Amino acid sequence: MNRSGRTLPVAAVAGAAVVAMAVLSGWCDAGATSAFVRKVEKTVDMPLDSDVFRVPCGYNAPQQVHITQGDHDGKAMIVSWVTLDEPGSNLVLYGTSENNLKFLAKGKVHRYRYYNYTSGYIHHSTLRHLEYDTKYYYVLGVGQTPRKFWFRTPPKVGPDVPFTFGLIGDLGQSYDSNITLSHYELNPSKGQAVLYVGDLSYADNYPNHDNVRWDTWGRFLERSTAYQPWIWTAGNHELDFAPEIGETEPFKPFKNRYHVPFKASGSTSPFWYSVKIGSAYIIVLASYSAYGKYTPQYKWLEAELPKVNRSETPWLIVLVHSPWYNSYNYHYMEGETMRVIFEPWLVKYKVDVVFSGHVHAYERSERISNIAYNIVNVKCMPVPDPSAPVYITIGDGGNLEGLAANMTEPQPDYSAYREASFGHAIFNIKNRTHAYYAWHRNQDGFAVESDSMWFFNRFWHPVEESSDST
Numbered sequence: 001m002n003r004s005g006r007t008l009p010v011a012a013v014a015g016a017a018v019v020a021m022a023v024l025s026g027w028c029d030a031g032a033t034s035a036f037v038r039k040v041e042k043t044v045d046m047p048l049d050s051d052v053f054r055v056p057c058g059y060n061a062p063q064q065v066h067i068t069q070g071d072h073d074g075k076a077m078i079v080s081w082v083t084l085d086e087p088g089s090n091l092v093l094y095g096t097s098e099n100n101l102k103f104l105a106k107g108k109v110h111r112y113r114y115y116n117y118t119s120g121y122i123h124h125s126t127l128r129h130l131e132y133d134t135k136y137y138y139v140l141g142v143g144q145t146p147r148k149f150w151f152r153t154p155p156k157v158g159p160d161v162p163f164t165f166g167l168i169g170d171l172g173q174s175y176d177s178n179i180t181l182s183h184y185e186l187n188p189s190k191g192q193a194v195l196y197v198g199d200l201s202y203a204d205n206y207p208n209h210d211n212v213r214w215d216t217w218g219r220f221l222e223r224s225t226a227y228q229p230w231i232w233t234a235g236n237h238e239l240d241f242a243p244e245i246g247e248t249e250p251f252k253p254f255k256n257r258y259h260v261p262f263k264a265s266g267s268t269s270p271f272w273y274s275v276k277i278g279s280a281y282i283i284v285l286a287s288y289s290a291y292g293k294y295t296p297q298y299k300w301l302e303a304e305l306p307k308v309n310r311s312e313t314p315w316l317i318v319l320v321h322s323p324w325y326n327s328y329n330y331h332y333m334e335g336e337t338m339r340v341i342f343e344p345w346l347v348k349y350k351v352d353v354v355f356s357g358h359v360h361a362y363e364r365s366e367r368i369s370n371i372a373y374n375i376v377n378v379k380c381m382p383v384p385d386p387s388a389p390v391y392i393t394i395g396d397g398g399n400l401e402g403l404a405a406n407m408t409e410p411q412p413d414y415s416a417y418r419e420a421s422f423g424h425a426i427f428n429i430k431n432r433t434h435a436y437y438a439w440h441r442n443q444d445g446f447a448v449e450s451d452s453m454w455f456f457n458r459f460w461h462p463v464e465e466s467s468d469s470t
């Protein structure tokens with residue numbers, strides 16, 4: 001129905017969604033390609049002297065502060081920061097009262113080298129035995145230039161706990177990246193944690209992967225990452241594999257800078273792991289680590305999925321950088337081999353939604369699966385499947401590489417909505433049956449929803465859903 005790319009009035013699109021629902025099982029022209037198409041241009045990175053990259057004042061002041069969940073169920077937080085002049089204090093003072101930081105955690109500090117770049121002193125410290133749903137203040141830079149921040153721990157894990165996730169991918173550090181982050185911060189839905197689907201700084205686009213751009217990215221993001229946990233997924237821009245300059249250890253800068261609690265979920269690698277947050281079970285997968293049969297990631301996921309208890313965490317969410325369903329001409333079918341291997345499990349275990357990045361645009365799929373094919377039966381097309389996840393590509397954070405605007409035509413039936421604009425999304429869990437999802441394009445006011453959908457939980461309420469795009 002909107003194949004021609006004309007803009008439809010809101011009411012017509014809403015009506016179309018209802019029709020689409022009714023005929024979905026028989027396949028129809030349900031997909032819409034947005035008419036909101038803009039010029040494809042490279043966007044540029046903010047210059048080094050931009051306000052967002054400013055180094056905090058004071059001798060050896062802690063910078064690039066970021067936090068992420070530090071255990072499997074939300075009672076620990078990993079706090080990370082960088083000092084430039086000397087290692088300085090490795091202590092984190094923290095507490096629930098701003099004037100009485102009665103707890104103390106010790107961290108570890110290290111540096112790494114990359115080609116001719118030497119990093120600052122990178123600190124990681126895990127605060128443990130935290131209370132659920134509690135505001136903590138914390139201070140870094142003890143004894144030199146103290147800086148104070150705060151965060152709120154997630155509520156106790158349980159089936160009807162409301163929780164609001166932000167979704168951002170492929171952010172980079174362009175002017176558009178700053179707009180995306182600002183819109184997320186100002187979104188009235190108030191995200192409590194970010195599910196980040198990979199490709200962070202894009203430092204690898206600079207000569208010798210200039211790691212100074214990892215530092216600027218850390219400072220740029222601090223205004224959000226110091227105050228709420230960001231759950232990290234590794235993308236291809238984290239590989240930093242550059243044998244031509246002698247850098248042969250994949251993921252070196254990312255692994256040194258962004259720690260995740262992978263051991264808490266029995267993983268042997270920081271690139272695939274899981275965390276429980278409120279009523280959600282988040283599984284992070286690695287597009288750029290081996291996933292074939294018998295590999296560590298394969299064996300981990302095989303053992304992990306049966307562990308998810310939907311009576312405890314109804315919402316099962318998967319993050320993976322390279323999308324399995326993507327109808328843009330960019331990175332076309334790059335996610336295909338992983339899809340072939342893992343998709344049957346995601347359908348079997350009724351994953352609610354898979355979020356990906358990589359393609360610098362937005363796309364939401366119908367609930368479909370493509371798992372019947374066995375080489376000789378010709379069943380190689382995606383079909384509607386109420387047990388299948390919705391696939392959402394949200395690689396539209398706004399990095400310097402620009403937008404992906406070239407789409408495969410005609411729009412495949414499995415693609416519900418696609419648009420080449422920068423933006424972010426919100427996944428707002430209400431209870432065990434309902435979650436409200438909305439995508440926000442940067443060109444609109446931060447409260448405007450350009451694509452939205454009520455998600456019905458696949459375990460507790462597996463009935464058909466409706467969506468709305470404008």
Ligand SMILES: *[C@@H]1O[C@H](CO)[C@@H](O)[C@H](O)[C@H]1NC(C)=O
Pocket residue numbers: 116117208
């Ligand atoms: C690293 O090498 C490049 C050229 O190879 C040079 O432009 C740059 O200034 C060097 N950086 C440092 C920190 O030495």
Ligand SMILES: *[C@@H]1O[C@H](CO)[C@@H](O)[C@H](O)[C@H]1NC(C)=O
Pocket residue numbers: 046050051052175178179182
């Ligand atoms: C980035 O966004 C913030 C908040 O909207 C603004 O204060 C700042 O000036 C922006 N910086 C650049 C370089 O665009």
Ligand SMILES: *[C@@H]1O[C@H](CO)[C@@H](O)[C@H](O)[C@H]1NC(C)=O
Pocket residue numbers: 309310311312
């Ligand atoms: C699943 O979680 C529920 C609610 O927390 C609990 O009562 C039940 O024992 C758990 N089931 C298993 C198999 O652990």
Ligand SMILES: *[C@@H]1O[C@H](CO)[C@@H](O)[C@H](O)[C@H]1NC(C)=O
Pocket residue numbers: 329406407
């Ligand atoms: C879009 O991608 C297709 C397939 O890669 C290519 O043949 C075509 O030239 C591209 N169109 C534009 C306008 O770049």
Ligand SMILES: *[C@@H]1O[C@H](CO)[C@@H](O)[C@H](O)[C@H]1NC(C)=O
Pocket residue numbers: 430431432433434
């Ligand atoms: C779950 O949330 C939805 C949306 O807010 C609401 O309509 C529904 O009544 C809630 N279910 C229960 C059992 O409270």
Ligand SMILES: [Fe+2]
Pocket residue numbers: 170199235236237321357358359
């Ligand atoms: Fe990517």
